[in-house]
Amino acid sequence: MAKQGLYYDEPIIFEKSIPGRKAYSLPQNDCPAQDLSSLAPYRRKEAAGLPEISELEVVRHFTRISTKNFSVDAGFYPLGSCTMKYNPRLNEAVAKLDGFNGIHPYQPISTMQGSLELMFELAKDLAEITGMDEVTLQPAAGAHGELCGIKLIQAFHEKNGDTKRKKVIIPDSGHGTNPATAAVAGFEVYQIKSTPEGFVDLEELKNACDDTVAAIMLTNPNTLGMFEKDIVEIAKMVHDVGGLLYYDGANTNAIMGYVRPGDMGFDVVHLNLHKTFATPHGGGGPGAGPVGVKAFLKPFLPKPLICYNEKTASYYLEYDCPDSLGRMKTFCGNFAVLVRAYAYIRALGGKGLKNASELAVLNANYMKSCISEFLNAPQAGTCMHEFIVNPANLKDQGVHTSDIAKRIIDFGYHPPTIYFPLIVEEAMMFEPTETESKETMDDFIRVLAAIVDECRTNPEIVKTAPHNAPIDRIDDVKACRELNIRWEKTE
Amino acid sequence: MAKQGLYYDEPIIFEKSIPGRKAYSLPQNDCPAQDLSSLAPYRRKEAAGLPEISELEVVRHFTRISTKNFSVDAGFYPLGSCTMKYNPRLNEAVAKLDGFNGIHPYQPISTMQGSLELMFELAKDLAEITGMDEVTLQPAAGAHGELCGIKLIQAFHEKNGDTKRKKVIIPDSGHGTNPATAAVAGFEVYQIKSTPEGFVDLEELKNACDDTVAAIMLTNPNTLGMFEKDIVEIAKMVHDVGGLLYYDGANTNAIMGYVRPGDMGFDVVHLNLHKTFATPHGGGGPGAGPVGVKAFLKPFLPKPLICYNEKTASYYLEYDCPDSLGRMKTFCGNFAVLVRAYAYIRALGGKGLKNASELAVLNANYMKSCISEFLNAPQAGTCMHEFIVNPANLKDQGVHTSDIAKRIIDFGYHPPTIYFPLIVEEAMMFEPTETESKETMDDFIRVLAAIVDECRTNPEIVKTAPHNAPIDRIDDVKACRELNIRWEKTE
Amino acid sequence: MNYLPATDQDIKEMLEKIGVSSTEELFKHVPSEVRLKRPLNIHAGLSEYEVLRKMTTLSKKNKTTSELVSFLGAGAYQHYQPLLVGQLISRSEFFTAYTPYQAEISQGTLQAIYEYQTCVCEIFGMDVANASVYDGSVALAEAINMATDKKHEVILTTALNPEYTKVVETYCHGYGVKVNIAKHKNGLSPVEVYEPLMSKNVGAIVVQYPNFFGNIDDIKALADFAHANGALLIVATSDVAAMGLLEAPGKLGADIVAAEGMSFVGPLQLSGPSLGMMATTNKLVRKLPGRIIGKTIDSSGNPAFVLTLQAREQHIRREKASSNICSNQGLNALAACITMVTLGKQGLQVMAERSAQKAHYCYQQLLTIPGIEPVFDAPFFDEFLIKLPKDVSYVNKCLLDEGILGGCCLDRFLGYYPELDNVALYCVTELRTKSEIDNLVNKLGVILRG
Amino acid sequence: MNYLPATDQDIKEMLEKIGVSSTEELFKHVPSEVRLKRPLNIHAGLSEYEVLRKMTTLSKKNKTTSELVSFLGAGAYQHYQPLLVGQLISRSEFFTAYTPYQAEISQGTLQAIYEYQTCVCEIFGMDVANASVYDGSVALAEAINMATDKKHEVILTTALNPEYTKVVETYCHGYGVKVNIAKHKNGLSPVEVYEPLMSKNVGAIVVQYPNFFGNIDDIKALADFAHANGALLIVATSDVAAMGLLEAPGKLGADIVAAEGMSFVGPLQLSGPSLGMMATTNKLVRKLPGRIIGKTIDSSGNPAFVLTLQAREQHIRREKASSNICSNQGLNALAACITMVTLGKQGLQVMAERSAQKAHYCYQQLLTIPGIEPVFDAPFFDEFLIKLPKDVSYVNKCLLDEGILGGCCLDRFLGYYPELDNVALYCVTELRTKSEIDNLVNKLGVILRG
Numbered sequence A, B: 001m002a003k004q005g006l007y008y009d010e011p012i013i014f015e016k017s018i019p020g021r022k023a024y025s026l027p028q029n030d031c032p033a034q035d036l037s038s039l040a041p042y043r044r045k046e047a048a049g050l051p052e053i054s055e056l057e058v059v060r061h062f063t064r065i066s067t068k069n070f071s072v073d074a075g076f077y078p079l080g081s082c083t084m085k086y087n088p089r090l091n092e093a094v095a096k097l098d099g100f101n102g103i104h105p106y107q108p109i110s111t112m113q114g115s116l117e118l119m120f121e122l123a124k125d126l127a128e129i130t131g132m133d134e135v136t137l138q139p140a141a142g143a144h145g146e147l148c149g150i151k152l153i154q155a156f157h158e159k160n161g162d163t164k165r166k167k168v169i170i171p172d173s174g175h176g177t178n179p180a181t182a183a184v185a186g187f188e189v190y191q192i193k194s195t196p197e198g199f200v201d202l203e204e205l206k207n208a209c210d211d212t213v214a215a216i217m218l219t220n221p222n223t224l225g226m227f228e229k230d231i232v233e234i235a236k237m238v239h240d241v242g243g244l245l246y247y248d249g250a251n252t253n254a255i256m257g258y259v260r261p262g263d264m265g266f267d268v269v270h271l272n273l274h275k276t277f278a279t280p281h282g283g284g285g286p287g288a289g290p291v292g293v294k295a296f297l298k299p300f301l302p303k304p305l306i307c308y309n310e311k312t313a314s315y316y317l318e319y320d321c322p323d324s325l326g327r328m329k330t331f332c333g334n335f336a337v338l339v340r341a342y343a344y345i346r347a348l349g350g351k352g353l354k355n356a357s358e359l360a361v362l363n364a365n366y367m368k369s370c371i372s373e374f375l376n377a378p379q380a381g382t383c384m385h386e387f388i389v390n391p392a393n394l395k396d397q398g399v400h401t402s403d404i405a406k407r408i409i410d411f412g413y414h415p416p417t418i419y420f421p422l423i424v425e426e427a428m429m430f431e432p433t434e435t436e437s438k439e440t441m442d443d444f445i446r447v448l449a450a451i452v453d454e455c456r457t458n459p460e461i462v463k464t465a466p467h468n469a470p471i472d473r474i475d476d477v478k479a480c481r482e483l484n485i486r487w488e489k490t491e
Numbered sequence C, D: 001m002n003y004l005p006a007t008d009q010d011i012k013e014m015l016e017k018i019g020v021s022s023t024e025e026l027f028k029h030v031p032s033e034v035r036l037k038r039p040l041n042i043h044a045g046l047s048e049y050e051v052l053r054k055m056t057t058l059s060k061k062n063k064t065t066s067e068l069v070s071f072l073g074a075g076a077y078q079h080y081q082p083l084l085v086g087q088l089i090s091r092s093e094f095f096t097a098y099t100p101y102q103a104e105i106s107q108g109t110l111q112a113i114y115e116y117q118t119c120v121c122e123i124f125g126m127d128v129a130n131a132s133v134y135d136g137s138v139a140l141a142e143a144i145n146m147a148t149d150k151k152h153e154v155i156l157t158t159a160l161n162p163e164y165t166k167v168v169e170t171y172c173h174g175y176g177v178k179v180n181i182a183k184h185k186n187g188l189s190p191v192e193v194y195e196p197l198m199s200k201n202v203g204a205i206v207v208q209y210p211n212f213f214g215n216i217d218d219i220k221a222l223a224d225f226a227h228a229n230g231a232l233l234i235v236a237t238s239d240v241a242a243m244g245l246l247e248a249p250g251k252l253g254a255d256i257v258a259a260e261g262m263s264f265v266g267p268l269q270l271s272g273p274s275l276g277m278m279a280t281t282n283k284l285v286r287k288l289p290g291r292i293i294g295k296t297i298d299s300s301g302n303p304a305f306v307l308t309l310q311a312r313e314q315h316i317r318r319e320k321a322s323s324n325i326c327s328n329q330g331l332n333a334l335a336a337c338i339t340m341v342t343l344g345k346q347g348l349q350v351m352a353e354r355s356a357q358k359a360h361y362c363y364q365q366l367l368t369i370p371g372i373e374p375v376f377d378a379p380f381f382d383e384f385l386i387k388l389p390k391d392v393s394y395v396n397k398c399l400l401d402e403g404i405l406g407g408c409c410l411d412r413f414l415g416y417y418p419e420l421d422n423v424a425l426y427c428v429t430e431l432r433t434k435s436e437i438d439n440l441v442n443k444l445g446v447i448l449r450g
Ligand SMILES: Cc1ncc(COP(=O)(O)O)c(C=O)c1O
Pocket: A081, A082, A141, A142, A143, A144, A175, A177, A219, A223, A248, A250, A251, A272, A287, A289, D325, D326, D327
């Protein structure tokens, strides 16, 4: 399926700079010349060393380097926990609509009613999907949503004078952003060990539960792709000691229309619109991490709130929120991401969203059934939208998960997420998503089986992979040791 | 510079079809069901065998196969006679402006004033650039423009009752579309031999000139990239016997702002907007081949004319043209191409257009100077925007122009036009265009010199090239012999 | 802005290498008496932002179907266009490449056009197709040329799109082919209208399917008639979407299909985006004009695509070529290919079915308006004629004030249809909604009463 | 529409393989008491065309700078954005990829972001930069976090964008850092305003450059002051275009730069497209949060790029990470990189110079209007304050009727600037024309007279 062809060794663009070249084109200054002597003391002595390139060369450079990227549009990208589903072209088109572009955040509210209505409606839909009462769209990504959510909980406890609540419980299966977020928000992280099956250990949880608990942060389905079947009990235990439940919504693609975090007992939830709601990942953002809360937390939401005035039948931004946690960022969120998510929800409708989750889970279980025939699947039984395997059965060959991952590349596929969650040794986490076809999965499974065969018959080829990629295996140790994180002229 | 990387063997899309898959999405029928029994006898027995594919797979398929194309954005494309200059992104943006899209050709004139104004202004600018009095934008490409132009000349002679004029003179250096056009228009083609230097042989021309001459079709600079210095005399000779002069404007990129066909004595000219005016070539069109004429030919232009009414200060389409040659196609031309050309002219302005030609000619002469050091340049001296070399100096090695062309591919460049014009043996025609930088040309020259070296040291590698492309050398003989021009299920 | 990379230093070095002292010297062969001695009279160049502003302003002088609800067809149709099409053809690998002369680095375009050819064959039920010509009318002219190398007459009818007729006449003048135009009969072109003009000089008869009035002829009967008289049947189609419902012309005996593929290319732009589709039988393949992509192998035996049968074309055959066409409508063919693939087997049917349903609903509703009369009673697809009690142009003007583009006024063809006075040609595709149709009916009722 | 490829047959086969009889069975672990037993209360799905229509209608309820002439800045600026940027970032190789975890198939993103980091370093004169954070305000919060691992106070001034101040306060609450806010003095933040709040607990002082009022502070003096007190100087910039004219903060002693890169990303969209730029010195590189791209080699020794210094990050360090950030603003960073490269050395200067020129022209013209008064007399870049004799909101409403977006009314910050009553913050970039400025002056004159 994948084979060799023509690529370019494209130099760093600074190396292509030729003094006097230009790609820019700016309107002339048609105003009478002004005396800018007041600026003289502040003027730059030396112009910024940006490269000087012709327009064609700019286009060529980025076009060429782009071809060295793997992407969803190029092929199957079963990167677990990232929900690399198809990014509908409809969404790209609506994000570029004239009427959504060229809007200053401070222009009069009357001139941005369309964008406000969109955000208002989107928040409403997300509240319905998550079973929450209110949603803020401000956070720019999942981790940002987590911080917003944890700070909401913090503001709530503080408002109640409940200042001893310094502890946030996080299972050891949790994503790195969970403990990092709790720490950034000023909490102590209380990590609890998972059961051998990867679930929350109720015993451990019980030990952790006391009146210093501010919250527990959970992903459900968890990062092993399994549904925390004890969730009702967990919620009760935490609530009983006065703690709140935070839902890391990275895995929402498994449950839409089936079960809602709000109904499971969560008080706060963030969503990753760039996962569940099909907005493109952009090579690492921008995403959006809207946060939903139960009604009692509404007063603490970040400013401004997007509100609707029934009387004037118009939308407005509410800044007067005395108990608000403050602000997570300037303005109201990554609007371009919100537009896409809105379009996605409109296209699918309630039923379509449920279908999406249904087939995401079906695809994952299908792949798990097939792959566990030749790789070790530590979690037995039904998974949700993703699952974990590892090469425990290949230990004798000295082949690691990273080797298999790199070898997958040679066949034109993206590797799974590897070495996460940390609690599974040599984890490979596959998330096919619902937009991939059975043939694609079948071919991928065939490839993976063949690689597993290779591990036995020709492990060298696996350990030295990739052989078919734009570059050979990367030396990341050197990258850290001999730090070179910017181009310099002298180089 | 070029090297190997990952490609996909992408099957023909019909082979990926799975019954029941769908990528389409159409509004429901919200009208009461109608009785369509009147249509029953005409209904299709079997649905058209289009493939059934998911939306993601459609996107992936075309994304993947696209990567097997070479393009201007990927690299230097010195394809002579085709003016593969940079296609400015500005032009793409304006072509997609909302206001230019969603306009039915028959909607009221009052609702298409913007598009009409654009066409009117564009025609005016093209008239100025070519030194003609009137321009029609109807023809869809160069050859279509030629046909339009030759039919204008035909209409003129017929109007004059000059029915004996059956002969169109064309130098043997002319592009294939010239004789083909004359023939399609019902003329006899009278081919004249060029001088050894590739110019019009005045002696030959004289012999051809008589009262049966309808026209002469010329390219100037000619297809060898040389300026016909005797053009004034040529014009006089043809005009003296009552013939008209047709200018094949494919090479206009050499002369903008320097010399105009109208001033050289031409009566009719076509332009290739997809060459000189930077509109993209689209993998083979759509282009545009506007035709300019001297005032006396205006009555014969194809319908409709785009006119301006001073009184109402509005544009309109004039259909009432009794002497018109008729129509070259439906409606008014390839509008999307016209918009781009208009933007290009606005961006460059008169001076910029002249600069473009100046540097196109400079680049060509520079490359010619360099390349003629190691390949044979049959035309000595200064060229215009393109030039010809051949491997006459490599005859002993048994290497052909096509071999060198294929070997160029291995280094990430597009080969020149080869085996055209027919009058130069083993011709390689290079047209760098003005938008390429000196470094690019220098690297290309270095590569070409290295290939010429290879022809002596390792001719096999040249004769079996390409080695670095998505496919190896094509078998075009088999393609003709075992004709397979569509996919079939049984295959 | 001018997109020129050359710096002063570059220019200096290049001039040195060439051995001239200025670029001016490079133009020395241009006789001074014809040199342009003044600057071009063209406005000074603008920056990118200024051009964009200027052209945005210009574009806003238009009114588009994003604000107007259109019932116009008559050769240009507003069907659903998948948004992925515009985005995929904007990949510079496609749009900044040229004709795939070098097959080894053009497999993207080549494979896509091979797939396009297959789609065209499939929708028309024909054996083979070419890579496109300029538009539907030129496709028809080229088709007639294919059919008249031995014989020198062709028969059309007035039920053929008048613009196509004009183009055919223009081309046939050069071909030396006599164009006979039969009168339609009640909006159809049955055998009997061709019969009086039939002779052994006739190389082909042409029928539009559905015809210009939206009506559907008996193609099989025409094919039999043509063949019985030693002529070919050329079927012209101006809305390819109809092939989702109507029997494929190839199945009914058509020898050549000439179609306008615009419906599958992109939004209408006053003129274009046109696409001439041509398909024919295996027997006639070597007469087919224009580019054709073939499947073959490379030197390693892998499947690959290439331009084929080039011996028919002008760059080799010159004045003996089957046509003078060189560049075609490549990117539009690609767009149509992607549209057809996106629609797929089901989608094309659904599109056609819903168009027909909605058009018939609209027709029935319009006929309820007092004063509006049917014109023909032939079966139609998604276009139909109605006769109005008032001047169509006047009515359309009133409709425009309501944001509606009324049906095409046949008067625009300047006396070509004297029998069809005050007649409008309405088109209703799958994109029209019930409320848009009801609103039309409503407004039209008011206008006609007023 | 739902983008689902699975056919009934596929589903059947998959269920069989899994060994369950229905997809419902796959959800058996979900306790039934929490299952959603009704359909989601979300409108039924629409077709692509319908969503496009609906959202087009929605978008038309906005008024954009394509019809309005904007003099708004205050943290979001309308500068020239090369059209190639939007087209290049629309290449699906870029936008449908994720964080470049697998370097071997992510060299496109990796190289681009390495180039982005270099551009950021160059414009600010700093040693190193990261791959972006969410926006300028978060960049500032993160910068303060970098500067306060040993000390627990920071000093801002009221000349810092009030939204940034709010975000900083929100973050610092969690960091356990005390935020001291000094009052600006005549629109500037000289050393003397920080001095009273300085102590050995202060990890950093923050200055905006140019500041929220458009004025330019003496960065060098502040750096010296900070360093003399064992603190770092953090420079915040909300309009990166200013770096085409102003001395690079790195050259003046800044330790960390936190900037909003929105000006270089794309058209303003009510909120976004934001881009938090962070740059610092070599000394502080290991404290820098977020992704960082490094250059290295592959196993064949060829140059290659990779995510580096990952040991700082949350997925490895968890609660000890330098920040919780994971996804950043990747595609926006790419866009900014392309913009910076397109502007190049000259273009950035030209942009800044023309902005300053036009802003000063506008300022002078506005001051000719009776009743309008200057507020500060500090040197400014392309934003400035004016005091109006009427309520700014009222005036702006009148201007809106004329198609003009007047300067930002400082009242919107709810009492944050009690001293600046009836004051508007005007911004004039290189995109404004003389006639637009003259028109503003003209209309404002009329409004104020009226
Ligand atoms: C389980 C989980 N939580 C949180 C995040 C953080 O999301 P983001 O990258 O949008 O900040 C991720 C992202 O990969 C995740 O997988």
